[in-house]
Amino acid sequence: MNTLMRVIAYAVIIFIAAPLVIVVPMSLSTASSLQFPPPGYWLGYYASYFSDPGWLRPTWNSIVIASATTVLTMILVVPAAFALVRHKFWGKGVANLMLMMPMAVPHIVMAVGYYSVFGQMRLVHTHLGVILAHTCLSVPITFLVLSANLKGFDRTLERAARSLGASPLQTFGHVTLPILRPGLLISALFAFIQSFDETVVAIFISGRDAETLPRKMFDSIRQEADPVIAVISSLLFLIVAIALIAPHVVSALRGRFTTKGQEKALIAQ
């Protein structure tokens, strides 16, 4: 039974992880279209990705749109999270529901909506249009992450700061913000990823001018299955892997110092 369970577990892991890993050898392949296993290895497609404006422009578009989306989302979500977590007011339930809406409504439905409304407003095929749409899609997850952080925040700390002579603004700057910083960074990261990764709405409204990387990849795979797609996938995979592992490495290094400090504190007692 135990062996069987183990076999199943490994099968599931391989099934889930294989598509992630398989793009790496494919990106180094000499084949002229996506093909596994690769007939030979070279770095030619990496070179063509970094030299082809047809790929670099959508990459840049995606970075700009995701960054702007992150900023706009945070501007909207931070005050909203504070208001909804800390205050009671009329219509709070409805406000909460509205914030969560984009998560429930299928993206394709929203994409069609944006296509027709933004079309009339001349926002289709513009960066601004994509940024506005992506912001709407990023709000729910960003809000969820941030409000969870805010709920765990001990407000006595703010009272303590006030009693020690800090104005409400100083309290926010010296106490609330620094303590919430990790939560803010994580929720901002979620907004960025949400936008960078978004394909459906981008296909509908980004057009040629504001073409994002996922959209370009989708077009490319339909037309020619260009192995550069494997290059991009590998690079994204690498970036995400680093982003996921880095905090653990940092906290492990920090943890070593902290444990030493705590030992000393115990000895000193």
Place this chain on the structure above:
Amino acid sequence: MSSYLSLKGINKSYGDFVALDDVNLEIKKGEFVTFLGPSGSGKTTTLMIIAGFEKATRGEVEIEGLSLAGLDPQDRNIGIVFQNYALFPHKSAVENVYFPLQMRKVKRKEGMRRAEEMLELVGLKGFSHRHPKELSGGQQQRVALARALVFGPDLLLLDEPLGALDKNLREQMQIEIKRIQKKLGVTTIFVTHDQTEAMSMSDRIVIFSQGSIQQADAPLEIYHRPKTQFVADFIGESNLLAGKVVDAASGTLSSPVLGDCTYSGDHQPAVENGQDVTIVLRPENLRISRDPIEGRMNGKMKIETIVNYGDNALVIGLSGGVPIRVRVLGADVVILSEGDECCFSWDEDAIFLVAE
């Protein structure tokens, strides 16, 4: 009594619920006053009104005759130690203590020096660069105290600060807080629901119940001369018995349980002949014996339960259906057993009347 802090007619209500009902109190400069009461009695609400975090519905808080009404918490110059210490987790001990000085625009070098000095005063020399999570509960408590004192507050408020500590550490911190408070001479209000803590630390105890002050007196005064039945019951252990004054001038009363007896006239509340009163008898002022003791007043009871504490024991008996609690020394209890008929006796000094 020249008063430093005055609470004048403070009322606080939340909708229909009255949290504080006409609280009046005068506190002298340098005094250590404890607010004692069960939870929900209004002591913490009063503290938060003084600190400026809650607004009184009616009434005034004054320091040296000046109303605090228009002042925000940050402008009141009041140091507070919170129940969970509320240390800033992202700052080291010394940065926590420096914070109030930073807010008062003290230069960093000068401020850090003063913060270090204050940490030394609370006995945390050499711990200044630890973060709160690297400090034990008692050490965090000391940092919180240093932080609340470093800027020379006009008033120090302590909101059940010892609740989270274990017994030994708590006793140690009681002595520490008292020592530091005396050294700095800062007027202090200490909130607790632990009466031994209140007894051992305070110049004066203020007893709260259901949103109003029951009594504000020195600890021994509170213990020996409770003004209300609530105080008598809440502070220490008491036998509370119904009685009626027979003759106030000579100090005689009658009681269904105690019979006719006399009481000493000192420090008793003003009572009239025929008035119903509550008789307070502390268990440690009663003695137990097989036969009536001459020269003392005696009652009879049947022993129901004996609870042994090692060095002493609590004997609970029934006299005319009313429970009587007697505290006896450990050595005396061996002659007694449950079910025995015995006598309990008292002096006329032991009786205290509460007129209600």
